[in-house]
Amino acid sequence: MDSPLRSVFHQTYMNTDMFVGGDCFDDYQWWLLGWLQVYSVEPNLDYLYRAADIYDFVTVNAWNDTICRGGIQWCPKNAYKNAITNELFLVKWQWFEASGLINGYNLINDGLSSTTETISTSHKENVNHFQDASCVNNNGITWTYNQGVILTGLALLYNSTGNATLLDIAQKIADATIQRLTYSDLILKEPCEPNCDTDQQLFKGIFVRHLAYLIPYLTDAAHIQQYKSFLEQNAESVWTSRQCERDGLYSLIWSNQSSASCNTSHNSSTTSAAWDLFVSSAKTKSLSIKSPSNWTYLGLGNCADDKNASMPNFNKMNVTKIECRTTAEQDTGAVAYDHQFGCNGIQYCRIRTSSGPHQTPQGWSYENGTTKTVTRSNKFPVTSCFLRVV
Structure with missing residues (x-):
């Protein structure tokens, strides 16, 4: 690989050890x-050995049978058996399945309690085995x-064992997530919304990434199409309506039923989750990253050519992003449009067009x-440029 990533990988390896990134066993396993x-x-054996060293450390130091008859404890000084730490160590699937972590709705709760105050029904409809x-x-x-x-x-356990029951369980978990952890429009919802911390803001991106990983292993055409459509629907919602025009970041909430995207949490964590969604949807070959009306995001700023020159345009003040796009869609000469959302809340639309002045929409100026042509955006921070896809 001849890429800047090679240097990034090397520098990261040289400047970290296997305990970087946190003090708990789930942290080590993410690394x-x-x-x-x-x-x-980049098939450098040093990277593979680093992964193997972490695995050996977790195997020796994290598994204990004194609580819950097994399982990886959360941290060296915290014996809590939580779901994520054990999902990352799924070589002990028999223990995980029997533990009761998967509830009667086929969803996975946060962890196990070491008290007998609560009895949970497992997905196998048996009282918690432990x-x-x-x-x-x-x-x-x-x-x-x-x-x-x-x-x-x-999916990977199925691939190595041929046990189709594992895929059935995966599908039940995915189905339950789509049914129970979504808004009324079937857009994914984190239980903490709208008040999630920076870690929790990443969680939906992790879900959709792994849903996309599952799809190639499935043989049920109905489930395959269901999951592809779910990813596509979520991606279209986020791409078309959940980007804050002021800074180009994507919001925590993916449903367009919520308040304006600039009024909810939007930062590098929420934007990372959104890009996980876009990549996951693109991987399933259901969606190219564009809106249903064939406009693609060119970048922050006003639409321009390589010399920063501007096309003729129709323009209007106090125009929402949706109205701006709809008007551009109706103009057969429209090449691009830019929408500005100023810090004072004033919105402004310019439709870059080859149409003449006599075709100016009512209420607009020419x-x-x-x-x-439009080939780039000028990076003006409160404006977004969208290019028509031919």
């Missing part, structure tokens, strides 16, 4: 998976990432220009 991914891109060992499902929050990571784990 383990990261190094495996790095090795798949009740006699004082461990039951704690009925904790069903985070979306807990429903996601296990999908890849079960402004002449000096070029006939």
